[in-house]
Amino acid sequence: MAYSRYPREARLEVVTSDVVKISFLKPDNFSYNPGQFVQIAFPDLSVFAFHPISISSAPHEKYVTLHVRGLGNWSKRLIALAKSKETASILVEGPYGCASIDIEDHDRYQMVLCVSGGIGVTHCQSVAKSILNEHDRGRKLKQLRFVWAIRDPDMLNAMDPLETPLVLDDPVVAADESGIDPKKLVKADIFLTKTSSNSPSSLEDGRKVHHGRPDLNAIIKDMKDDAMRLGVTHVAVFACGPMKLLHQVKATCRAHSKALTESEGVSFRVHEEVFNF
Secondary structure, eight states: OOBOOOOEEEEEEEEETTEEEEEEEOOTTOOOOTTOEEEEEOTTTOSSOOEEEEBOSOTTSSEEEEEEEOOSHHHHHHHHHHHHOSEEEEEEEEEEOOOSSOTTOTTTOOEEEEEEEGGGHHHHHHHHHHHHHHHHTTOOOSEEEEEEEESOTHHHHHOOSSOSOSOOOOSSOOHHHHSSOOOOSEEEEEEESSOOTTOOSBOTTSOBEEESOOOHHHHHHHHHHHHHHHTOOEEEEEEEEOHHHHHHHHHHHHHHSOOTTOSSOOEEEEEEEEOOO
16 A cells, blocks of 8 residues: 655664664554565655655554665755754655565475675665565475675674574474575575674674675575575565676576476576675
């Protein structure tokens, strides 16, 4: 259901030096799907300047959250506004957009791969949190793999992409059934691409941080091997980040997808969203 422009109060929180988190109570007349976006404006900045921002919360959550990175004049002014006040009036239109993958097809897509770069994690976290919530309510899910490549170490602890424990018992697949000993329903890989001698090797909760860029070929091949052993023929892939990353994801998924002439194999279906770091 589309949401009108009438003003409401939003909470502003500067989570890093150049990222602001926006949150507001989800109205009764506002419903959305994971991965959608809204158009927002702040009267304190301009009532006419609407900007498209991905929703980073999941539909089941009480609050709608958005994350904006200071990449242009408007977003930098928004960060300055957030530094001066904790709440502000917001105008919202939407939601808009839809995924090119029917992620609601629970029988087909029992394995999901989310690959994000930088602030693109907001789109992927909406999808991932929604899928995990559906799994708690009975959705068939054999594996959710979450890959996040990020330059800024401050974002690692400021933006937990799932905000839920990543080590989960897998009630769907037993080790002796699959042969791959899956100890986690969720596999999360976080990569810090710009490192120094002071770069963290783990998050505050103990999760490991890899240094360098993700080996997409190894990750997607690993997921293909898991899918074939689990009897899964289709994998949904959500790729969100800079164009170079999206090209790499699509090319690698094509290389590992079964050909039209093959009777057996795994098909990777890719939905992409372009985000600058």
